[in-house]
Amino acid sequence: MEVVYITIGVSVIIAIIFFVVFLMNIKKGQYDDTYTPSIRMLFDDEAKKDTKNKEKSNK
Amino acid sequence: MERNVGCFHCGLETNETQYTVADKIFCCNGCKTVFEILNQHELGCYYDYERSPGTIPKEVKNKYNYLDSEDIVAKILEFDDGTTCVVELYIPTIHCSSCIWVLENLDRFNQGIKKSTVNFPLKKVRITFKKATISLKELVEFITSIGYEPQISYDDVVSAKKPVSNTLIYKVSIAAFAFGNIMLLSFPEYFEIEEFWLEEYKNVFRYLNFVMILPVVFYAATDYYISAYNGLKSKLLNIDVPISLGIVALYLRSVYEVLFDVGAGYFDSLAGLLFFLLLGKVFQQKTYNYLSFERDFKSYFPIAVTLLHKNGHEESKQIQDIKIGDRILIRNEELVPVDGIMIQGDAMLDYSFVTGESNPIEKKSGDKIFAGGKQLSGIFEMEVIHEVSQSYLTQLWSNDVFQKNIHKSIKMHVDTISKYFTAVVLSIAVIAATYWFFVDSSKAVFVFTAVLIITCPCALALVTPFALGNVLRIFGNNRFYLKNASVIEALTKIDTIIFDKTGTITTNHQKEINDAGIALTQDEIQLVKTVLRNSNHPLSRAVYESISEPISTHAIQNYIEHVGLGIEGSIENNFIKIGSAKFLNTQQNKLNETRVYVAINNDLKGYFSIKNNYRNGIERLFKQLSPKYDLVILSGDNEGEKERLLQMVPLNTALIFNKKPIDKLNFVKSYQEQGKNVLMIGDGLNDAGALAQSNVGIAVSDDVNVFTPASDGIVDASIINKLPNFLNISNKTLTIIKFSFVFSFLYNVIGLYFAVSGQLTPLIAAILMPLSSISIVIYVTVATNFIWNKYHNKQL
Numbered sequence: 001m002e003v004v005y006i007t008i009g010v011s012v013i014i015a016i017i018f019f020v021v022f023l024m025n026i027k028k029g030q031y032d033d034t035y036t037p038s039i040r041m042l043f044d045d046e047a048k049k050d051t052k053n054k055e056k057s058n059k
Numbered sequence: 060m061e062r063n064v065g066c067f068h069c070g071l072e073t074n075e076t077q078y079t080v081a082d083k084i085f086c087c088n089g090c091k092t093v094f095e096i097l098n099q100h101e102l103g104c105y106y107d108y109e110r111s112p113g114t115i116p117k118e119v120k121n122k123y124n125y126l127d128s129e130d131i132v133a134k135i136l137e138f139d140d141g142t143t144c145v146v147e148l149y150i151p152t153i154h155c156s157s158c159i160w161v162l163e164n165l166d167r168f169n170q171g172i173k174k175s176t177v178n179f180p181l182k183k184v185r186i187t188f189k190k191a192t193i194s195l196k197e198l199v200e201f202i203t204s205i206g207y208e209p210q211i212s213y214d215d216v217v218s219a220k221k222p223v224s225n226t227l228i229y230k231v232s233i234a235a236f237a238f239g240n241i242m243l244l245s246f247p248e249y250f251e252i253e254e255f256w257l258e259e260y261k262n263v264f265r266y267l268n269f270v271m272i273l274p275v276v277f278y279a280a281t282d283y284y285i286s287a288y289n290g291l292k293s294k295l296l297n298i299d300v301p302i303s304l305g306i307v308a309l310y311l312r313s314v315y316e317v318l319f320d321v322g323a324g325y326f327d328s329l330a331g332l333l334f335f336l337l338l339g340k341v342f343q344q345k346t347y348n349y350l351s352f353e354r355d356f357k358s359y360f361p362i363a364v365t366l367l368h369k370n371g372h373e374e375s376k377q378i379q380d381i382k383i384g385d386r387i388l389i390r391n392e393e394l395v396p397v398d399g400i401m402i403q404g405d406a407m408l409d410y411s412f413v414t415g416e417s418n419p420i421e422k423k424s425g426d427k428i429f430a431g432g433k434q435l436s437g438i439f440e441m442e443v444i445h446e447v448s449q450s451y452l453t454q455l456w457s458n459d460v461f462q463k464n465i466h467k468s469i470k471m472h473v474d475t476i477s478k479y480f481t482a483v484v485l486s487i488a489v490i491a492a493t494y495w496f497f498v499d500s501s502k503a504v505f506v507f508t509a510v511l512i513i514t515c516p517c518a519l520a521l522v523t524p525f526a527l528g529n530v531l532r533i534f535g536n537n538r539f540y541l542k543n544a545s546v547i548e549a550l551t552k553i554d555t556i557i558f559d560k561t562g563t564i565t566t567n568h569q570k571e572i573n574d575a576g577i578a579l580t581q582d583e584i585q586l587v588k589t590v591l592r593n594s595n596h597p598l599s600r601a602v603y604e605s606i607s608e609p610i611s612t613h614a615i616q617n618y619i620e621h622v623g624l625g626i627e628g629s630i631e632n633n634f635i636k637i638g639s640a641k642f643l644n645t646q647q648n649k650l651n652e653t654r655v656y657v658a659i660n661n662d663l664k665g666y667f668s669i670k671n672n673y674r675n676g677i678e679r680l681f682k683q684l685s686p687k688y689d690l691v692i693l694s695g696d697n698e699g700e701k702e703r704l705l706q707m708v709p710l711n712t713a714l715i716f717n718k719k720p721i722d723k724l725n726f727v728k729s730y731q732e733q734g735k736n737v738l739m740i741g742d743g744l745n746d747a748g749a750l751a752q753s754n755v756g757i758a759v760s761d762d763v764n765v766f767t768p769a770s771d772g773i774v775d776a777s778i779i780n781k782l783p784n785f786l787n788i789s790n791k792t793l794t795i796i797k798f799s800f801v802f803s804f805l806y807n808v809i810g811l812y813f814a815v816s817g818q819l820t821p822l823i824a825a826i827l828m829p830l831s832s833i834s835i836v837i838y839v840t841v842a843t844n845f846i847w848n849k850y851h852n853k854q855l
Binding site for chain 1 (some may be wrong): 181229256267
């Protein structure tokens, strides 16, 4: 049953790693603007297609 | 020609045909140009995301000359390493997904722009650019030319940027993390199963909990200790005193139990307690990203003006460096930052941000000009007579009200209660401990700590944040934005309401046009309307819209617009002149009225008089409020409207006219000295003093995204007639809070029974404490929502 030490230890360490990553992301500002990214993802594709067309026409 | 055709760019109704590109109609040359610029750079997608997303670009020639000055640029730039710069610009016109799209693709316009990121809720764009390729001035002028004019104000230069604090979020996260994990690791203890392996490893679980609680007690809970300490220092037993006592008792008791192998301790209850308490704090802190309740004239004033040297040389100078006697140049769309004397040029000044009056005021050379007006036409020169901080308007801010960062002291209900609460709890703890000392001395300390633990007023402390936080949120969703939750409590104590007149109870959008002063035949009305159609002046638009006759079928010729004076044109040999009294060489005998004069073939026909309309429902608003509150109308204008107001408002309403900004402040003060609690409702910078002095100051705004003076709340003008309902709901919320206090006391009594009788086990604590908190939170949330639904539409 000594394995309990390992399993609990591992689970606590994993939990702490996730928690630290979460805190770091707050600090990086990932949660400062929760609205704009939701719109931005909608028009990424079209913008890329446009640049491609532009490159073609330049050739 | 058809009306109801929207401009392809901005959606404005238009019947112009001259601005057309590839079967797309535009209302003006500006919109057309933006379309062409975007098309040229293959950014036509702009128009795919939203219909008519654009805004009309403003003419900004020379306006940003001050960005040539290195000093000013250095203050605006966020980062500058000599080649790459980062700037964050506030652009009020950001409003839709097309805006985000075009602003994030700025790099396609210019090689120098490397990256741009929009923060939509804050209406800000952060641009990284190469200094050598594009200067800040060019950048600003470019984004202005496509309709996104950034707002760069005096405030950006003089005030240091406050970093956003995430501390509370960190604290809640730590408490939540600890709460969840400790709960999980405590499970074996809850069931008291006599099992060999659990018994063997129980210390592993206990010591893990022991470690995990440390950041909670020594970091997450620090606010409570500090607040309790500050309270005690000023001899005030605030709610944080019993909370801190409870936390300390819980912690010491648990540490003792674990170290001496007595029991599992109350780590789970402690973590849960702090998690709920901190959650309440988060809930109470509703911030409206796009609103600011702290703005003063600084965020409205420009950074620099054009200084005119004696030799005619022009120089951009920061406004705090302007000295008395300097000559400055004010261009179209620029703001007058100082008081001065007009020297030469044409001035049409819009003081709507100051007084709420939207009709522009004309100034001639020799006239005194006050700071705060926005030039609407042409260019003029003025001599400075007061420095920025000393002007008629800004000296208001040197008043004490603005000096000290006065925390308007609102005595919260919960603090009144906690005074007695703490005393009672401590005496019960002492009495119970003394009793047990004689009966079973080993249990005395156990009982003493148990009382402190179980009476820790978690539920009590959660009632106010959750009730007020929820009401704050509901109000915000209905366009009544309050600075913080304690304003709701302050609203319940109000007994006097003071209204500003212009812009607050009158509206700038609907004007009342009176044609009593004019006699025109049917044909003549048509002629006048046809001429008016060509003008974009606000007065012309207002008169145009009031005429119901169709426009003349004949075309207009020789149309000329004289800036600041009027318009003229001829239709079928009829020569029509419309404009100010001066333009038509006549005298206006009644000065406190805005008039538009009309002459046909040099024969003066009369005038249209234009009045600001009162907002819808104002009469009913006053009628509803008058039984419960003392009402006052406090106006900076003359008594011209007195007669009309007397007919609208209840008889006991006080009408006060001719008040300067500083008088308004003193007026509010004099009421407060009589022991009144004053709610001030105003809109312009001239009300800023009164708004700050009053117990609750609320700014009315037609568009909450534009400037409002510092206040405790901002209300959308369209719902101002709902004010009685908001006040009523605030009062009902207070009743809910009082009921909830009773409930939380009942929980405490139950808890006390277990504590005093020496039966408080960790399991009971782990059930009772979260249960009381959660049930109270649910009760206040449901009850406040219920009250909103019941009362928000009720006719009082």
